[in-house]
Amino acid sequence: MNEIVRIDNLSFRYMQGLDNALEKVNLGFEKGAVIGITGPAGAGKSTLLSCINGVIPHYMNGDLQGHVLVNNQEVANLTFGQLAPIVGTVFQDVDFQTVSITVEEEVAFGPENIAIDPAEIENRIIHALESTHITTLRRRAISTLSGGQKQRVAIAAVLSTLPDLLLLDEPTSELDPIGTQEVFEAIFELNKTLGMTVIIVSQKVENLIDCDRIIVLSDGKVAFDGQPRKVFMRSQRLAEVGIAIPEVTAFIIALHKKLGQPISTERLPLSIGEAQTTLENILRQYGVLS
Ligand SMILES: Nc1ncnc2c1ncn2[C@@H]1O[C@H](COP(=O)(O)OP(=O)(O)OP(=O)(O)O)[C@@H](O)[C@H]1O
Ligand SMILES: [Mg+2]
Known part of the structure; x- marks a missing residue:
């Protein structure tokens, strides 16, 4: 492996x-x-x-x-x-990792630190800001941003280093x-x-x-x-260890139990779309849907 x-x-x-x-x-x-x-x-x-x-x-x-x-x-x-x-890390406490005044400086900091070519740094800034949807925040001071915006900056700042x-x-x-x-x-x-x-x-x-x-x-x-x-x-x-599975998954498991039909692992729905398919199949089985 x-x-x-x-x-x-x-x-x-x-x-x-x-x-x-x-x-x-x-x-x-x-x-x-x-x-x-x-x-x-x-x-x-x-x-x-x-x-x-x-x-x-x-x-x-x-x-x-x-x-x-x-x-x-x-x-x-x-x-x-x-x-x-x-290794690039987006820390749980975003303020802990922020080192610059502006968004642009923050996103450039990582690649500059690992001696990436300036033209390539500009490319990386553009892509990191685009993929985190904060291109319009490029010139802003980080201190003026909301918590959610700061979190996007922290992610962009790590993405720009393209870690393995x-x-x-x-x-x-x-x-x-x-x-x-x-x-x-x-x-x-x-x-x-x-x-x-x-x-x-x-x-x-x-x-x-x-x-x-x-x-x-x-x-x-x-x-x-x-x-x-x-x-x-x-x-x-x-x-028992304090973890709740996704609500849609729990709902379908409970429904199968009520119907007395065990559900197989491969068919366990994880999203609303998958749960809808499962539910439609059950309704078909009971002749409610054709
Ligand atoms: N700096 C520290 N000094 C002493 N104990 C610590 C320190 N940081 C964490 N711990 C303890 O280590 C254990 C694991 O903490 P950790 O922060 O890794 O948990 P976590 O799963 O990330 O929790 P959370 O979901 O709250 O972020 C906890 O008992 C915590 O109290
Ligand atoms: Mg933690």
Whole structure:
């Protein structure tokens, strides 16, 4: 398997932490995949990303055990400068990552830092602003923007570096439903066209239905790992760790139960469109629809 990230027996406890934030985590992420990570508050999602992008151990101290490899190299042995062109992160706290006054400077900062040619930087700025739908904000001061607009800038600022591996920590928490959809479309497009590997952390599982794989963290451990339909089939066990499956999926599972017909994993609907098809099939079965 062609892995971009390998995590072996990773445990981490923050300096001020009482318990391990991550506990014996073993994971491998295939190049070109889109991976969703979910789990309740405090499950260790952001900590896991920090171990992949090098914030741990380079910027944050604690007790780290095990190994994290990116492109077959130990993160602890790479400098931040070496990691920068490979791993790009949109942090959960957008203000934490903003370094410039204007949108344009912020989106140019990453490519300038990794010594990209100026003409190419201009291209990248244009594309990053277009794909996050903020071309009109180019000359604005970041301090004058709304939370959602700042979040789009943070995403554009990472997209402009075209990393091999894109880490997004709750990237649409400040965005409205349309904004969320636009951002996810842009991210999936980059995955398809450039083969960029993407890891998206979101507490909203609806945001992760198109991922190749979903990982559920609970108390610093991997509780579930698999294709979205496979993971969502275990809705009762997911509820025990505090994760609700998409409402449409839950509705169809409940309906099948009521009808006494088990539903197969492959037929489990994840979106409203898929649920509509399932419902139409049931209505046909009962002679309500022809
Ligand atoms: N800087 C820190 N110092 C001490 N403990 C921390 C620190 N940051 C996080 N923790 C603890 O580590 C655990 C995992 O935190 P983490 O932020 O990774 O969770 P999360 O899944 O990202 O949660 P959320 O959904 O709220 O963002 C929690 O128990 C948290 O309290
Ligand atoms: Mg977090």
